[in-house]
Amino acid sequence: MRSSMAPAVPRRILPVIVLSQFAGTSLWFAVNAVLPDLQRGWALPPAALASLTTAVQLGFVAGTLVFALLTLADRFPPTRVFLFCALAAAACNAAIAALDGQYALLLALRFAVGFLLAGIYPVGMKIAASWYREGLGAALGVLIGALVLGTALPHGLRALAGEGGMAFATGGLQPWQWVVLSVSVLAALGGIATASLVPEHRMGAGAPVRLRALSALWREPRLRASVFGYFGHMWELYSLYVLVPVVIATRHAGTTVSALAFWTIAAGALGCAGGGLFVRRFGSARVARWQLATSGACCVLAPAMLSAPQPLFVAWLLLWGLSVAGDSPQFSALTARNAPPEVVGSVLTFTNCIGFAISVASIEVFVRAAQAWPLAAVLPWLAVGPLLGVLAMRPLFRAAP
Template structure:
């Protein structure tokens, strides 16, 4: 019987570790002032983290680390080193190169937190994986939003204190994971180093369907999160900086509702159907943004709903990937899919930043609908099954 503490500890540790993700975005105004950055700094800082994460997941996948090393030990090491890299931004705030390198290093180490946390959950919860990963990705969503909450509530605090608080939280999460969550009963060991492991997983047709659905979802997800403060500032220019931060937190954190609610629904309707419906709804939000971004009275409830459905399908894609991957390569499969997915986010974020310089914002975010459309086409196979 699974001890009652396991899931809460995994969820908290995932929340704590992933709060490192957007820590740089939350203190962006101060960094812009310190480094005399242009408005394009948002996409630059976000892409640095994504780029580091891609390199990290690629290295972890090639080496099959999540299937060869104790996942909780890997999680601990990466949480501690990620916290250290985040703190070092305090000493590099006079150099844009230094800040970008440290944010990329943080992203690299997040490769040992996010997908490895899912591997740990899969080792404990095989029958109710959709529900368990729903909580886990919900924690990721809250961790991503948390720096915005810190900034909104502590706008008068030094930005250095906010970065330090996030780093301490991440370190605590790693320690708790290692001390309180032993290796699960469903943990499969024995994978040998083979650089072809990351290609072998794509030989399974159902795994390919889940993976390509996830790729379409990722085209939209992080771009919306990265540009939520911009959308709020553009549509509601009367908002103060702290209000923009609090609304940004609410929009991003709303995704936890979609993740956890979708996790419960997956027990009755199946992960494929839940992912399909939420991906469809988020795609429709992309299209509706053409009209809603011109109506400031509706923007907050619209963004809240979009925040729920844009993230709510993510845990079900991860559950589908874990279920359809070869049993001895689950960690590698989750890592390589995550790596490709985040490579897609860099293209999407940079493309959206370019569009914003060349067309009205109200006509920009409709292009995010391309991802959900392609994801829905890929997911049809699993929905029929």
């Protein structure tokens, strides 16, 4: 219960943080959304889809470890860290628009964007936590929903750009350049908004990263259940995000692919928010298990759905997009709740790093497999992660100590 002496949180704080998080994380899949344009214009290798995505993921893993080990968000005002990273990531992303087929430089810039995203996504969460110590769970659902929408945004912008030119003035830019630069401007504005409109409200210095937190991931049964459920979720999540346009392209072409990819990924924001509504009644563990099981079922149903009538095909995609991301806030909450209090920050850091490393392996496996075999034979194997995750979560449903 809030103390009567505690100051009220200004109403603008959560909307500003949410919109800034949305803006900053729109950089994550900016190149994926325009990759078909780059493949046509630059003759990129078939492996480019996997390599460019894993470059961002590896950059994020490296950035998360560096930011945590150097405690940058404790040594410097978090809003300033967020601003610097948003501006630097926007600049790295905008530089892509000036490239002309330099694939190695494109990979390096994507790694840099991933590294700097570690100063946007986790630091944005830290800023929110400093203001919403009570009711953080609800704020977390909204924030992760914003991340999902940010991930979807470049696909939506590519759909707006149209085929063969823009439906509105672009100053002579090619559609893919307009998408890349628009996302960069948005990310920069998000950083400026946070630094300008969110006052410092620090929680105090965080605890340094402790390696013994790694042993806690295995030693504590309920924490192990939460973390391994999350790992199963990460096996599926980003591989699906990478493959969504490939799946849609089996039935559609052009900007329809981008538009439907946007709505499929964006549905996850509804899953995050909707899941939060059920948590008070059913608990985070049950909500996460339901959504993980649902997304796993969507994997298994892929062979039938790929040839299903169009309305059923679209409904399947939307349900998959909704459930694959909707459990993210609940896994974050479960991991924080079940971690030993003295190492909770370290546990979250290592869990995120391992989870994103798993996503790198999964992306490499499934993108390359999809180039060698039919999607109907590949997509069901994404269910391995959700299946193992659901099984790993069983200790969460035993009587709590």
